Amino acid sequence: MSRFSEEVELEMSVRRLRENFHGKIPVDKATVLMRRYRNNHRMVAMEIILMKDRDLDEEDKWSLENDTVVRNVVQKLQTEEREQSERDARSSGASDDSKRSKQPKTSKQGTIKDRDIEELGKRLRVLPLTEKNMRMFDHAQKNLMPSVIHQFACETCDQVWWRRVPQRKRVSRCRRCKKKYDPVPPHKMWGIAEFFCLNCSRSFKGFGRMDIGSPCYICRSIILPTQILPPRRNMRDQGPRRRQQHSCLAEDCYNRQEPHVTGTECVHPRSRQKNNKPQVVNPSLPHISSGSTVNTCLSQGSLLEQVYELILDDIGEEESGEESDSSGSGHTVSS
Incomplete structure (x- = not known):
């Protein structure tokens, strides 16, 4: 497998892992674990939940410092989170300091020591025993990501699209203006x-x-x-x-x-x-971020596109054309 393909696959796995744990796992630690277990979601989930007390071996330490794939994925996802945090801070009026304090910081010592991973496991284990948290751990172990299908519409760009999005993050971004929207009611x-x-x-x-x-x-x-x-x-x-x-x-x-x-x-x-009318009939409302969700591979996937292809497109920094809406002839239509 080429290095480029390895980066894509590792990025997909890290995004899915962080979504499964509702964003509670920092980017660097998620990437280290996924690389260590070769993108095996079940093994990584067990490592976190069971809180294994094992130091990183020499190969893991070498990977953190020299593995280009790991380094590139960590840098990309952390940059993405930092930019998202800054956008959220500007839109909500919150101070930059309070937002940045929530972002994971790159630290060789912090990632090399397995003590941080152990502390992460402890924090997850002392979460309240609620149905929501039980479901989160169950889905994480089974590598499941509950999703729903929604219609979105950007009035500014006059674009309509459908997306399969996570249940807990029903948001999609217009691929032209990059603004995030809630689903059409x-x-x-x-x-x-x-x-x-x-x-x-x-x-x-x-x-x-x-x-x-x-x-x-x-x-x-x-x-x-x-x-x-x-x-x-x-x-x-x-x-x-x-x-x-x-x-x-x-x-x-x-x-x-x-x-x-x-x-x-x-x-x-x-x-x-x-009648020279726009495609959009009822536009989506702009999404107001609460800062409690993370970017996922699923949130940008459409019903007619593959996640792998979308991430390849993202890495290549190329925008593909908008999907053409289904124009099948109907028996009737509403007004």
């Missing part, structure tokens, strides 16, 4: 919607939004979507199906039904383009 999501008509027991998909109903093509009843579906590669490869031209009650729908509802707008891409 569930009742304001839009896109390819799933409908179920109680009158005729018919289910169908089409463009829609959660807060406005669309007519059923069979019984003409107005129904609300049950959910907005994230885009998938296989959505266009589901074989032949019946297609209905989109039509809704929105005032600006390109195929408007009557009587239309004044003041409503259609979310179908054709209607948005025809």
Whole structure:
């Protein structure tokens, strides 16, 4: 394996380990442990939880001082945390000193001595015996990272994307302006919607939004979507199906039904383009950081991208193009 690939794999492992332990493990110690156990999450979790009393051997000490892979990963992640801390301090108005005091500092003596790792284990072991902490240790030992899928939208850049993000850190960054956002609220999501008509027991998909109903093509009843579906590669490869031209009650729908509802707008891409309206219907709110979360490999991963490819892209300092939104033709759409 090349040194470049080793850095990518080690960085992924360190990010995942720190997320599993909710950011309680400093970057340098997480990197040392992951390198020692060759990215074996279970072994590292056991080392921390069981608090093994073992000094670093000569090979570990040599790695800390001379291993380019370890050094590069530690420097990158610590720089990332320091910059994030400074941004949080500016946005919240907190003093720089109080923020910097929370950041791990690079120290050869601190990392070489296994006593620091032992103290870390002690701190983790005396955490309150709560369901949340029990779940954290259980997930860490099993190398699990609970995640959820959310829609995000940047009004400034007029960009819409979906991300799989950690449950405890539901935040995503716009890849153009680099600002962080909270998810679009569930009742304001839009896109390819799933409908179920109680009158005729018919289910169908089409463009829609959660807060406005669309007519059923069979019984003409107005129904609300049950959910907005994230885009998938296989959505266009589901074989032949019946297609209905989109039509809704929105005032600006390109195929408007009557009587239309004044003041409503259609979310179908054709209607948005025809009326010179932006892609973003309901923008995400800017994220206000509490300083309690850490950057993770999962938080920047999209549904259509691989984590490995994203980190390679990040290391190469190249921005890839935005994902194109799924534009599959729907049976109906909400306004």
